[in-house]
Amino acid sequence: EVQLVESGGGLVQPGGSLRLSCAASGFSFEDYVMKWVRQPPGKGLEWVSTINFGGDSTYYADSVKGRFTISRDNSKNTMYLQLNSLTAEDTATYYCARSTFDFWGQGTMVTVSS
């Protein structure tokens, strides 16, 4: 059974940092492109970032470029999202998703507030 489990969310002050993790199981992680998508409370979905199989190609939404860094460790079947210079506009539930968005995790909430 394919499973994606996000962790690392929480309350952080403006300007702060967090690292989110997405632990994958039930499939050959290294064979799949992976993505992060976020959803602010009560609002729509926003694609955040994509990483290729080996981790050497990454893509970012303009809203997070230069502040967020996506990475993966195929030996640990885990993807990461480093969030820096956080603002209130980054408050959202962050989901990891596989490849064609065919499987999603349950999400982890990030709240940026003083």
Next chain:
Amino acid sequence: QSALTQPASVSGSPGQSITISCTGTSSDVGGYNYVSWFQQYPGKAPHLMIYEVSKRPSGVSNRFSGSKSGNTASLTISGLQAEDEADYYCSSYTIRSSYVFGTGTKVTVL
């Protein structure tokens, strides 16, 4: 990248068919056959219903179908059921090697 345009709400009676539109540009919806549709219940993660414009993942009811014409994609739900009441989002790959989601549509079963 502006969000794809969807109607805010669509409603129908049980058994009826409804269609949700998703309008983009030639740089996204019109330029690629990588349009997907997602169903989301409150407090839950999105669930893939349609990918590559009209393909259904295993386990998705054949009451859900997708199509595209020009810069507008559509999701049709036939034989509407109470369990179809949810939010629906479209998404598309874009010319900038990114993805853009739609504004979302709340489907109400009357």
